[in-house]
Amino acid sequence: MQRHMHAGDGGHILVLGRDGATTPALSILYGVDGQRNFRFATGSHGVEPLWNGQAYPDFASAWLAAQAVHALIRDDSTGLHEYETANREHLWARAWHQQHFHRSGQLPLIRLYAQAHTQLQNCQSAFGKAEMKTVVDRLAFEITRAAYHRHMTVADMIEESDMLAINLRSANMIKQRARAYVATCMDPVTRPELDILLDRVVSYIPRRCP
Known part of the structure; x- marks a missing residue:
């Protein structure tokens, strides 16, 4: 057209x-x-x-x-505030969508995940929360896929990035978000293969007392 x-x-x-x-x-x-x-x-x-x-x-x-x-x-002042807030938060998500196509020279995945997760927590509108959740879930999937190809646990990747502000046990949440992304955003044809990939990635290995 x-x-x-x-x-x-x-x-x-x-x-x-x-x-x-x-x-x-x-x-x-x-x-x-x-x-x-x-x-x-x-x-x-x-x-x-x-x-x-x-x-x-x-x-x-x-x-x-x-x-x-x-x-x-x-x-409707309540609705006006909601949509104006959502529009501001959409600009945050839009910047992340653009970064998806320009990954060269960017921060490590764990740092990007931490930044996006902070923005998600700062969202106030339902639209903004839903959109930023997709961004965070996508980054969680990329972290998990990178861990698979590097034969690492997700917790190992967190330690490697020096982002210890992210509790190592939050590796479980990263894997859960990755699974949610595959279930809701990926082509159904590729889901079985990606589910197998996720099953093979260990979130973290608990430390045992000597």
Whole structure:
């Protein structure tokens, strides 16, 4: 469909769909413009939609902004605060999504996991918590997969990174998060193989008293 767009024209918008959760008196449309940015519009039935002048780099940002505007129209201060908070937290997650494609020269996985986990704990909105949880779970999976290929326990990787602020027994939680990521985010075709991989990785080996 992009071939039919006016390339570089921010005012030429392809409608992607309508938000069915809005009130009958008000509808929200979503679209993508000729600059490949996402847009939203508000309008009433039978009236030409009014497209918001702000463009967004991803659909989630456009959706959150539209919901905030809708809450403002409804005079819903609680909803407005929730969506504004979610939008701020989405920017945190978006930065992590971008890092997924640019891993060169970055911090070790354990340090990245610790940073993302801190941001998850700081999230206040339901949307932000869900999105950051996926980021943390993905990093947990990458840690576990790295431990498998290096024939190490997850606890060994924590010790190697000098991130002892992460309790060694939290290695179990890392493995649980990795399993959750495989169960909810990975292609079902690959899950059996990845489950076997996870089964073979030891979280930690308890220290025994002499």
